[in-house]
Amino acid sequence: MGLLGIFLGLALLIFFAFRGWSVLLLAPIAALVAAVFSGEPLLASWTQTFMGSAADFVAQFFPLFLLGALFGKLMDDSGSVTAIAQYMTTKLGPERAIFSVVLAGAIVTYGGVSLFVAFFVLAPMALALFRTAGIPRRLMPAAIALGTSTFTMSAMPGTPAIQNAIPMPFFGTTPFAAPGLGIMASAIMLGFGLWWLKRAEARARRAGEGFGPQDAAAGNDAANDEIIRERATTAREFDPAEIQKGEHAASAPPIVLAALPLVVVVVVNLLMSFVILPRLDVSFLSQDRWGPTSLSAVGGVWSVIVALTAAILTVLALNFRAAPNLRATMDAGVNASVLPIFSVASLVGFGAVVAATPAFAAVREWVLSIEGGPLVSLAVATNILAALTGSASGGLTIALDALGPTYMKLAADIGLNPELLHRVAVIGSGTLDSLPHNGAVVTMLAVCGTTHKESYLDIVMVAVVSAILALVAVIGVGSLVGSF
Structure with missing residues (x-):
């Protein structure tokens, strides 16, 4: 009965989402369905397990x-993303329209620009390029997806x-975990995606x-579609409803100034991970008032926080006078984070309730018994959960909440580098999450x-x-030579 409850709760979540x-409503309902079939106390499952994990x-x-x-x-309202996209268009031209769109998307997302911001800027650029080059409009979403939703999301070290x-x-890792394997991935x-798109062209x-x-409908109406919004906010960290709020600068900045904040993200992230944090005295983290915790547990998040903060200050310093309504832009930016964080947290809460049921032990045993070792089973687990939830971040967190400590123990037992677990888990979450119901896919189309x-x-x-x-x-190279 417990397994039936897990599958029924998951089916309800997928069907109605x-x-x-x-998801804010569906996730606790689905969690309670799983708890009922497992004979778990309902209120405790909601207030202690679900809410605690969320x-x-x-x-x-x-x-x-x-x-x-x-x-x-x-970056959007300052015109910086537009400036980068236009620069790619000018330099590469319509004869390289597909590569222009892919490269522009990769640059802005690897530099920290939210996926949906990139969508709404890149789509008009791609529209003009593809029309001029005579490339079918139907290839636009794939070109944008390749640049924004693949290697810069899950593989590039430091993203x-x-x-x-x-x-x-x-896993106690940094954003640059397994850099060599990440670059290879x-x-x-990129190579396979470009080959496919050129072949299709x-x-x-x-x-x-x-x-x-020429008159196919597209664009800004997607930001106001409530169904798209609900799906999108479980997929990425930006609420599309905030895209059109605030005001754009009258003119885009020069390309050097537009790209500088992206460079700041990468450089500061690198310095924090390998130079600054390792030299700090953080022994105070072992005190009860701070968790207790350790630098390995929080250092990676701290690196990204400082990198994004430095980039934000850079954007403000470069564009303070050009911003038509800075407060409205900043209000829209911070508001855009609220629904996504709680939507994904609700998915995580659902996963925690499921993982706490006695029946989940059978699921755990099945996952760990998959042939090929821990890397294969971890990849399968993240793939399945990302596919079912339609969310790479939600599926990844559910998998690691339930199985992360087990994989760390296995890694210690067999001498497996946690950085390899990190990279396999992230790439695994970014594969089958792009099923038809994925919010990013729906929004992009x-x-x-x-x-x-x-x-x-x-x-x-x-x-x-x-x-x-x-x-x-x-997985193949990592199993043979380890992490690098």
Whole structure:
């Protein structure tokens, strides 16, 4: 009965979330369904297990959601993201339209700009480029996805994406965990994705397929669609409803000033991880008033916090006079973080209730018994949970909350570097999360004015297949030579 309750609760969560119901309501209901079938006390399951785990997630990661959303909004309203996109367009031109879109998306997201901010800036740029180049509109979502939702989210060492931050407290790692393997995985994702898109473009040209209907609806209406909003806020750290709030600068800054905050994110993150934090005396963290905790548990999050804060101050310093309504922009940025953090925290609370049921022991044993060792079983667990929840961050946190300590013990027993666990877990969460119900997929299609029927196959190839190939390569190489 307990397993039936777990599957029934999960089915209810997926079914109604796909139809736009709020996860804030669905997650506790689904958790209570699982608790009922397992004979667990309902009120205690809600107030102690569900809320305790959700609160822990908020306590750990709200600063990253808050600063990430604020930084993205400041970069958008200052015109910096637009300046970078336009620079790519000018330098590469319509003859390299696909590569222009992919590269622009990769630069801004690796620099810390929120995914949905990138969507709404890149879509008009891609529209103009693809129309001029005669490339089918249906390839736009895949090109944007490749640049924004694959290697810069899960593989590139140092990426400030929330998915890359989640394993750090569990494994005591930094944002730069397994850098060599991360670069290798990034090259596989990017290379395969570009190959597929160029192949699709060539086939379309041979078939005489052009850009398509010029009047297809797209763009800003997606930010006001409540169903899209509900799905989107479990997928990434920015509420699309805040995109259109605030005011844009009258003109974009020069490319050097526009890109500088992105450079600050990467450089400060690197310095904090390998130079500053290791030299600090943090013995005070062992005191009860601070947890107690350790630098290995909080250092990775601290690095990203300082990097995003430094980047935000840089944007403000460079664009303070040009900002038409700075307070409105900052209000929209911080507000954009609230619904996503609580939506993902609710998914985490659901996972905690499920993990606390006696029946979950059978699920844990099944996962750990998967042939191929801990790396394979960890990849399978994060894949499945990300796919079911439609959220890489939610699925990853649920998996690590339930199984993280077990994998750390296994790693210690067999001499496996936790950095390898970190990179496998993050890449694994970013594969099957891009199923049709994923909020980022739904939003991207709406912004580009295309449908699942037109564009989803190409999204699967560049965002799912490329990530699975990279994951297999990381597991294979990591198993042979370890982390590097």
